[in-house]
Amino acid sequence: MIVLTALGLCLAAYLTYVHYSGTPPLCSTTHNTCLKVQTSQYALLAGVPVALIGLLGYIAILGSLLAPDGERVRFVTTALILGGFGFSLYLTYRELFTLHEVCEECVTSAVIMAVLACLSVWRFLQAEENLSVGAISLPARQSVQQ
Amino acid sequence: MSSSVEGDEGDLTRKQRREQARTERKALEQAHAARAARRTRLTQLGIVVAVVVVAIVVVLIATGGGKGKPPAVGSKTANATVTEVSTLIGGIPQSGNTLGDPNAPLTLKYFGDLECPICKAFTLQILPTLIPKYVRTGKLKIEYHSLETATREPETFKTQQIAAYAAGKQNKAWYFIETFYHEQGEEDSGYVNESYLQGIAQQVPGLDLATWTSDRSDPALSSEIASDAQAANNEGFTGTPSFQLGKTGATLPKFEPGTYSEAAPYEAAIEKLLQS
Numbered sequence: 247m248i249v250l251t252a253l254g255l256c257l258a259a260y261l262t263y264v265h266y267s268g269t270p271p272l273c274s275t276t277h278n279t280c281l282k283v284q285t286s287q288y289a290l291l292a293g294v295p296v297a298l299i300g301l302l303g304y305i306a307i308l309g310s311l312l313a314p315d316g317e318r319v320r321f322v323t324t325a326l327i328l329g330g331f332g333f334s335l336y337l338t339y340r341e342l343f344t345l346h347e348v349c350e351e352c353v354t355s356a357v358i359m360a361v362l363a364c365l366s367v368w369r370f371l372q373a374e375e376n377l378s379v380g381a382i383s384l385p386a387r388q389s390v391q392q
Numbered sequence: 393m394s395s396s397v398e399g400d401e402g403d404l405t406r407k408q409r410r411e412q413a414r415t416e417r418k419a420l421e422q423a424h425a426a427r428a429a430r431r432t433r434l435t436q437l438g439i440v441v442a443v444v445v446v447a448i449v450v451v452l453i454a455t456g457g458g459k460g461k462p463p464a465v466g467s468k469t470a471n472a473t474v475t476e477v478s479t480l481i482g483g484i485p486q487s488g489n490t491l492g493d494p495n496a497p498l499t500l501k502y503f504g505d506l507e508c509p510i511c512k513a514f515t516l517q518i519l520p521t522l523i524p525k526y527v528r529t530g531k532l533k534i535e536y537h538s539l540e541t542a543t544r545e546p547e548t549f550k551t552q553q554i555a556a557y558a559a560g561k562q563n564k565a566w567y568f569i570e571t572f573y574h575e576q577g578e579e580d581s582g583y584v585n586e587s588y589l590q591g592i593a594q595q596v597p598g599l600d601l602a603t604w605t606s607d608r609s610d611p612a613l614s615s616e617i618a619s620d621a622q623a624a625n626n627e628g629f630t631g632t633p634s635f636q637l638g639k640t641g642a643t644l645p646k647f648e649p650g651t652y653s654e655a656a657p658y659e660a661a662i663e664k665l666l667q668s
Contacts, residue, residue, distance in 0.1 A: 267650055291455070328437075328444050329440075332447060344579075371437075
């Protein structure tokens with residue numbers, strides 16, 4: 247989960263850089279659909295670039311994964327990831343049904359969020375009974391890093 | 393003797409039974425606790441999912457927007473746009489798609505797409521600072537050029553950009569461009585059609601609509617859109633807005649301000665060129 251989150255964080259950091267620098271994003275399509283998506287009105291939410299929102303989200307998720315394991319921490323991680331997954335669903339909907347263009351970096355991030363959502367829900371429901379609030383549990387810690 | 397052995401065995405069995413019962417009770421309690429914990433976790437997950445779903449619905453509604461029809465000519469909104477645009481650029485010389493004194497020492501080439509929301513942000517947030525300070529004072533002229541990015545249909549792109557350039561044949565292109573950006577519709581909603589363009593043209597003060605309509609079929613304007621695309625390609629521009637800024641008459645280098653909401657980098661670059 248940490249590796250996936252770090253990957254998502256790198257993607258979001260790159261897209262945030264692209265947004266603020268004005269450079270075109272890397273894209274395999276000939277007419278740079280990524281650019282069209284990222285210069286669209288949906289690239290901003292209440293004036294804030296969605297790439298920046300994603301970057302902050304990934305930083306928060308990574309922080310919670312690196313925090314001492316415990317029931318409450320796992321809940322926070324799961325809530326953050328589900329929030330991020332919901333946001334990815336919204337953005338993917340806008341790409342497919344409003345803009346009719348797909349941004350490869352955005353889709354990759356959405357896939358990462360979907361996998362993270364599955365893993366975090368499974369991990370949260372499988373939490374060991376002796377995992378008390380804020381307590382450190384070695385087996386649980388190992389499952390985080392798997 | 394045999395009865396004593398039977399007694400021991402009976403005691404042992406009772407102990408074993410008590411132990412067994414205790415173990416079973418403990419296992420049962422643990423199972424109950426595990427079920428209760430799982431129920432609690434499922435409830436917590438359910439609450440999180442519900443909150444996320446509500447948030448998505450709110451964001452979808454908030455970002456849905458309207459279809460982007462231009463306000464009716466003569467309406468309060470349209471009048472406000474006309475007043476705002478006239479205050480900004482009224483009295484500044486225009487020639488074709490150029491705003492400002494033709495002999496201004498500096499030139500800014502602005503590559504835009506009329507449907508591009510970032511261009512709208514630049515036009516509405518940066519130009520109101522640059523135009524009074526540098527264009528109205530004769531230090532800078534701004535050339536508008538076309539580069540298709542946000543507009544999905546190439547034909548629509550050509551039609552709308554030519555409509556702006558046709559207003560330029562009456563030296564009113566910048567009224568058209570400014571009005572279009574002020575009243576830009578929801579992206580990719582197909583709002584740009586003939587009545588939309590007529591609506592924008594009707595808000596351009598003093599534009600002869602009959603001449604504008606006939607000028608739109610001038611093949612020179614179509615060629616101008618094509619040469620803009622070629623120029624943008626030569627510079628390696630793939631996004632809008634893109635800029636070139638430099639001394640008038642010299643080769644204009646690329647200008648990458650890094651922001652479309654803060655005027656400071658634009659002002660700094662212009663000041664530097666004016667002092668050099």
